[in-house]
Amino acid sequence: SAVISQKPSRDICQRGTSLTIQCQVDSQVTMMFWYRQQPGQSLTLIATANQGSEATYESGFVIDKFPISRPNLTFSTLTVSNMSPEDSSIYLCSVYPGPYNEQFFGPGTRLTVL
Amino acid sequence: TQLLEQSPQFLSIQEGENLTVYCNSSSVFSSLQWYRQEPGEGPVLLVTVVTGGEVKKLKRLTFQFGDARKDSSLHITAAQPGDTGLYLCAGARNAGNMLTFGGGTRLMVKP
Numbered sequence: 001s002a003v004i005s006q007k008p009s010r011d012i013c014q015r016g017t018s019l020t021i022q023c024q025v026d027s028q029v030t031m032m033f034w035y036r037q038q039p040g041q042s043l044t045l046i047a048t049a050n051q052g053s054e055a056t057y058e059s060g061f062v063i064d065k066f067p068i069s070r071p072n073l074t075f076s077t078l079t080v081s082n083m084s085p086e087d088s089s090i091y092l093c094s095v096y097p098g099p100y101n102e103q104f105f106g107p108g109t110r111l112t113v114l
Numbered sequence: 115t116q117l118l119e120q121s122p123q124f125l126s127i128q129e130g131e132n133l134t135v136y137c138n139s140s141s142v143f144s145s146l147q148w149y150r151q152e153p154g155e156g157p158v159l160l161v162t163v164v165t166g167g168e169v170k171k172l173k174r175l176t177f178q179f180g181d182a183r184k185d186s187s188l189h190i191t192a193a194q195p196g197d198t199g200l201y202l203c204a205g206a207r208n209a210g211n212m213l214t215f216g217g218g219t220r221l222m223v224k225p
Contacts, residue, residue, distance in 0.1 A: 004156075033212075042202060042218040043157070092156050100145040100164055101206035101213055105156030 002027050002095050004106035012112045013083055020079045021109045023093035028073035030096075033103065034066070037090040046091075049076045083113045117141060118205055120216035127193055128224050135188045135219045137203035144208050146186050148177055151200040193223045 003026040013019050023032065031050060035043040046066055047055045055068040069077045080087050090110050094103040119138045127133055137146070145164045149157035161170050163179035163186060170177045174197075176189040190197055200220050204213040 001159075040220070043215045045212060048212070094156070100147075100162045102145075102147055102159055102162050103204075103213060104159065105149075107154070108156050110154075 002029065002104045004093060004095060004104060006093060006106040006109050008109055009107065010110040010112075012114060014114055015084055017083055018079055018081045019083065019111060020077050021091055021093075021111075023076045023078070023106055025074045025095050030073070032070065032076045033094045033096065034068065034076075034078045035092040035094065035105075037092060037108070039089070043092065046078070080111065083111075085113045087111065088113045117214045118203055118216035120201075120203055120219050122219060123217065124220050124222075126222045126224065129194055130192050131223075133190050133193060133221070135190075135201055135203075135221075136185070137187070137205075137216050138185045139205065140184065141205075141207065142183050143205035144183070146179060146183075146203060146205045147213070148186070148188055149202040149204065151202060152198075157200075157202055190221075193221075195223045195225050197221060198223050 005024045007022045033048055034046040036046055037043050045058045046061045047057045047068055049055045049068045049070040051070045051073050065081055067079045090108045092105050092108045094105045096103050121136045147162045148160045150160055151157040161177045166181045166183045168179045174191045178187050200218050202218050203216040206213055
């Protein structure tokens with residue numbers, strides 16, 4: 001398993017601003033993932049962040065809106081840019097150290113956009 | 115359209131009752147996981163199943179992987195309020211592939 005922390009745990013932001021979410025892992029991992037979880041719903045994958053390469057975005061998510069950094073094997077950031085109320089969600093990072101594709105998740109960042 | 119269909123979406127039961135959550139697909143998965151998520155936290159891995167027909171037990175929770183590896187179930191015996199949460203199934207088509215999550219089952223166990 002892996003221990004994952006996220007900062008901030010929650011934030012309330014104004015429309016049009018940007019927020020950067022940090023994800024720190026206690027061990028080196030190749031693949032890190034960013035998910036969005038809208039209220040009462042399941043998880044939707046935003047992008048996969050591999051160290052040393054550009055993030056791979058899923059359909060419906062673009063780099064200009066959700067830029068991702070992955071400077072090393074234990075850290076990643078996700079920025080939610082030019083926020084609108086529709087971006088209000090929980091944002092989760094996860095890592096993939098397991099042999100059977102098991103993922104371990106951070107506690108999430110609860111974002112509210114006014 | 116969800117590749118993995120979970121049912122029911124919501125379940126509210128009394129303490130001591132039994133329940134089963136289903137995760138179904140038309141696709142074959144190489145592995146399937148079940149997670150539980152409590153408010154304010156990220157999903158926590160409960161179990162991974164990889165062999166068709168496999169049954170795993172975790173205290174009062176019993177997980178089964180279908181023979182054809184297209185479906186799975188989670189059975190909880192004598193549910194307790196501490197079982198309350200969002201249960202998610204997630205499958206991988208092949209090793210190294212991304213996980214596909216089901217829509218989730220929100221369980222509430224009333225004391």
